[in-house]
Amino acid sequence: MGELxxxxxxxxxxxxxxxxxxxxxxxxxxxxxxxxxxxDLLVVTQKVVSKAEGRLVELAxxxxxxxxRQLAARLAKDPRLxxxxxxxSRRIVxxxxxxxxxxxxxxxxxxxxxxxxxxxxxxxxxxxPRDPDRSALQLREEVCRRTGVRVGxxxxxxxxxxxxxxxxxxxxxxxxxxxxxxxxGEKDHFGKLLRVTVVAVADHLAAxxxxxxxxxxxxxxxxxxxxxxxxxxxxxxQLIRPPEEDLFR
Amino acid sequence: MGELxxxxxxxxxxxxxxxxxxxxxxxxxxxxxxxxxxxDLLVVTQKVVSKAEGRLVELAxxxxxxxxRQLAARLAKDPRLxxxxxxxSRRIVxxxxxxxxxxxxxxxxxxxxxxxxxxxxxxxxxxxPRDPDRSALQLREEVCRRTGVRVGxxxxxxxxxxxxxxxxxxxxxxxxxxxxxxxxGEKDHFGKLLRVTVVAVADHLAAxxxxxxxxxxxxxxxxxxxxxxxxxxxxxxQLIRPPEEDLFR
Numbered sequence: 001m002g003e004l005x006x007x008x009x010x011x012x013x014x015x016x017x018x019x020x021x022x023x024x025x026x027x028x029x030x031x032x033x034x035x036x037x038x039x040d041l042l043v044v045t046q047k048v049v050s051k052a053e054g055r056l057v058e059l060a061x062x063x064x065x066x067x068x069r070q071l072a073a074r075l076a077k078d079p080r081l082x083x084x085x086x087x088x089s090r091r092i093v094x095x096x097x098x099x100x101x102x103x104x105x106x107x108x109x110x111x112x113x114x115x116x117x118x119x120x121x122x123x124x125x126x127x128x129p130r131d132p133d134r135s136a137l138q139l140r141e142e143v144c145r146r147t148g149v150r151v152g153x154x155x156x157x158x159x160x161x162x163x164x165x166x167x168x169x170x171x172x173x174x175x176x177x178x179x180x181x182x183x184x185g186e187k188d189h190f191g192k193l194l195r196v197t198v199v200a201v202a203d204h205l206a207a208x209x210x211x212x213x214x215x216x217x218x219x220x221x222x223x224x225x226x227x228x229x230x231x232x233x234x235x236x237x238q239l240i241r242p243p244e245e246d247l248f249r
Numbered sequence: 250m251g252e253l254x255x256x257x258x259x260x261x262x263x264x265x266x267x268x269x270x271x272x273x274x275x276x277x278x279x280x281x282x283x284x285x286x287x288x289d290l291l292v293v294t295q296k297v298v299s300k301a302e303g304r305l306v307e308l309a310x311x312x313x314x315x316x317x318r319q320l321a322a323r324l325a326k327d328p329r330l331x332x333x334x335x336x337x338s339r340r341i342v343x344x345x346x347x348x349x350x351x352x353x354x355x356x357x358x359x360x361x362x363x364x365x366x367x368x369x370x371x372x373x374x375x376x377x378p379r380d381p382d383r384s385a386l387q388l389r390e391e392v393c394r395r396t397g398v399r400v401g402x403x404x405x406x407x408x409x410x411x412x413x414x415x416x417x418x419x420x421x422x423x424x425x426x427x428x429x430x431x432x433x434g435e436k437d438h439f440g441k442l443l444r445v446t447v448v449a450v451a452d453h454l455a456a457x458x459x460x461x462x463x464x465x466x467x468x469x470x471x472x473x474x475x476x477x478x479x480x481x482x483x484x485x486x487q488l489i490r491p492p493e494e495d496l497f498r
Contacts, residue, residue, distance in 0.1 A: 162358075166448055227460050247345050
């Protein structure tokens with residue numbers, strides 16, 4: 001494993017519904033002097049994907065249910081926002097104070113089902129992409145069409161974690177690489193089998209890109225170069241622990 | 250934010266108790282042609298820190314308590330290993346099948362209190378450093394003594410997470426940088442306050458370095474270059490959520 005480079009894409013314009021995000025990212029890379037190479041990994045925040053896909057809801061058009069109103073009062077949130085969150089949830093995992101942690105239809109466990117008001121037009125909130133793995137695959141194909149290079153793609157979102165302070169970027173959509181690397185069967189220098197078995201490399205990639213992607217500075221994507229990801233038809237959803245194996249459901 | 254580089258340290262020898270790890274890392278960097286620069290961040294896996302600090306226990310010298318024997322039978326583990334884990338725990342968070350999740354005296358929540366048999370001599374297990382923040386500070390000072398450069402230091406361990414598959418590197422010790430960056434008060438492009446408030450950059454750094462650090466290939470450290478960490482007297486323990494704020498205790 002050699003040196004690894006993370007290149008921020010700083011010239012992505014404001015993304016609006018209907019935009020061809022793959023084109024915008026390719027152009028932003030070109031403006032930066034970045035030419036995609038085979039094995040490059042393109043890491044993109046969920047927000048611009050959701051905006052390009054039109055996954056925006058105008059709160060003025062939302063009618064909250066009685067349950068949403070009740071929850072909203074308890075959580076000190078806008079009842080219309082709570083209504084949208086519940087529509088994007090298949091389960092409430094935890095609620096306390098102003099925090100609502102839910103499970104999305106994808107199976108992701110996160111605050112507010114990923115519904116979020118930052119970096120979208122006033123009065124709107126954004127939803128997670130309906131199928132982040134499909135979004136990642138579409139970006140991969142669009143980049144390939146325009147550059148001839150088949151990059152791997154990771155779509156990220158910013159999640160909190162139990163027990164630890166602070167948010168981190170995690171992978172919610174993946175295309176063109178395996179999100180998990182399995183070290184089972186490998187041995188250490190004493191000939192013992194390794195304890196560390198399955199590593200969530202897509203989450204490592206998301207976090208690494210998170211060091212250069214900045215919300216306030218509008219850097220919604222980065223290229224990770226030099227990482228030899230295992231190519232393959234991996235999916236972000238492989239990172240979601242099946243309920244029957246989850247000790248913290 | 251410009252380009253960021255992650256440089257693996259591939260020439261660290263097998264570390265044994267009493268070794269001056271700072272010296273070994275400086276020599277490994279030099280052998281690699283890496284000269285430390287101001288603002289470089291040195292990321293080091295816990296295992297070599299623990300070995301240098303002599304945090305090894307020979308299982309043959311451990312006498313398991315009746316409770317450890319009972320737990321060991323249930324978990325299909327070596328009773329002596331369970332005894333060591335319990336001695337390193339202040340609370341059992343969860344147990345099921347072969348999994349024992351505990352809270353360490355530091356407040357970290359992880360499998361087996363970080364007690365681990367890989368990459369240590371046969372018959373031994375390693376414990377987490379007693380005070381990973383102090384270990385990080387000592388490394389920072391030793392690197393400074395030898396190179397004149399005050400690098401930031403992050404000590405990592407490999408943890409699992411609820412709800413997600415696969416392990417990731419997280420920061421357990423920090424010196425010379427703030428592990429959390431607080432974006433509260435910053436505004437997005439529409440003038441709205443950002444939702445994302447406190448980002449766990451030390452965990453991002455740990456994960457980024459995790460892309461090049463390899464257990465089987467004996468790469469226990471990496472240099473992250475180009476990241477403008479907030480300097481300061483940050484501590485890894487700031488990443489541990491206080492019990493009263495933890496919804497998942």
